[in-house]
Amino acid sequence: MELSSLGTIADVRAALRNGAGAVDVCAEFLDRIAARDGAIRAFTHLAADRALERAAALDGRGPDAPALPLLGVPVAIKDNICTRGLPTTASSRILAGYVPPYDATVIERLTAAGAVVIGKTNCDEFAMGSTTEHSVRGPSRNPWNPACVPGGSSGGSAAAVAARLAPAALGSDTGGSIRQPAAFCGIVGMKPTYGRVSRYGLLAFASSLDQIGPFGLTVADAAALLQAIAGPDPRDATSAGAAVPAFEEAAAEPARNPTIGVPWSILENGVDAGVGAVFTAAVETLRGLGATIVDVPLPHAEYAVPTYYIVAPAEASSNLARYDGVRYAYRAPLDERDATLDRMYDRTRRHGFGDEVKRRIMLGTYALSAGYYDAYYLKAQQVRTLIRDDYDAAFRRVDAVAMPTTPTTAFRIGERSDDPLQLYMGDVFTAGANLTGLPAISLPCGRDGAGLPVGLQLIGPAFGEETLIRVGAAYEEQAPWWREAPPAAGARGPE
């Protein structure tokens, strides 16, 4: 295999089997980044020298060294996941120059599996947003159309994989931040069950919703990455003790006759015609594979957005209180004569945080403030219970629930930046999985009239990632949309 045609983790493995070194693979992807990331802007920090050193060390292992599942696989890391010795800024000014003294658990695990961290990727500031426009580094571009957003908040990671600048990447998903950019960029992205993957070393946004997860071109690649990072961690008390299934093997055993629920009633309004048509065709593809399709009511699903935008900002307002100009990175300059502690806090946060982060801190502070707690926060937590009850009822009848990942395809940069509420509405199909803690995957399932990718979302029961992987693999086998590379991946012929 020519290195220039490397795409998937499977390709990297094949290249290494056929004599290429991890250094060759790493250099190939670094060359692509150097040549093409200027137009995509997926990366905020490259770890080129370190990655090549690491790859050389992997190549230098003796013949008796143990087999590593991700040997020599370059992985791009969202910039809100701590990497020891590499800047980690969450695309925020307030963390400009922050270099963590420790690795997140997922980084330790990827490293132990043989992966090579090649760089950090752009995101919306503190993962708050769905476009990457709320990044102090400016927006990343959608590889299918550079005038469009790649989605977010993990937009850099999704764009990097879609543009074949990295075979795999990690993101984080609090309300859709892995699945939505995966959908917009035409790749696979998965939010595991809450607790499946340790959050240790993930800069906290909303601690009851955050979860780290994989991006890949294929379901099998996402499964391989999940395999490496999943499992309990003593450093995250919310990580689950549940046994970790053989996800990669599940990807090799596509589901044959699953029962899939579709909440048709919530798709009647607010879904773009192009997305609706592609989704309906994807459901027919699933039916053609032997799936039984049933209608499932999710009567409270339409309340996912208001519920989410109370719970998440409330948690964020507390989590982001730590950025006070004392311990990490940025402090606003103050005139010595009127420097007080309070003024230092207030001014550091004024200059350190961007608009969207401020908006959410304000919203969360309001929802938790005296006199409003019950009306907003408690109410939202109660509705959260009802949303979960809907899914519990559905999973008594079906193996997975299918819906579009997003109501629209990627939109143009700047088009929605003045209308936060409209952006929030775009999370209507993704936020539910975070509120309920359920696992969900987004797969490419076609393109709309403008040629932009559409995502098929599958939501599973708690700790049911294996089912999502098997159903996803079945769909992908029949409809391998991932083989179509976007223009920004370069004219390299068919994969």
Added chain:
Amino acid sequence: MQGLALVDYDNLCPRNRSELEAEIRTSALLDSLARASQAAFPGLRHRAAGPVGRTSATIWRVSDTLTRADVDRIARLAHLELTEAEAEQFTRQLGDILAYFDRLNRIDTTGVAATTHPVTSAPVMRDDEPRPSMRPDDTFANAPDRGAERLFRVPKVIG
């Protein structure tokens, strides 16, 4: 319109109670609030101005929209200095967002338990054994002002 926010006084934490009491003591809306709530709910006791004793009470707050004063108050609570333009913009945007949240009031949640966390697990315990923690040099490495020593230096706190 935020609608009416029902405050269950007895379920407020002490800090929120004292804030609420302070707010009610100074609220210009108090008299009309009291009249409106008593007219609507004749059995309702409400808090009055002046020192608040330990009685059970239910309080209705009425507010037309999110006001600039609300935004200034929240910004102070959140330790955010806002520019004039930001304060104006947030008053409008947050007002729109809060109005959108009103749709949650269509749902009857009487008796529904609150979900605070997607998984309910037993407390995670570990043995209390000494173990190495982060090295001091690492701890202070990212401090914006660590002086000449290993410390976090901040502006003067007490006059």
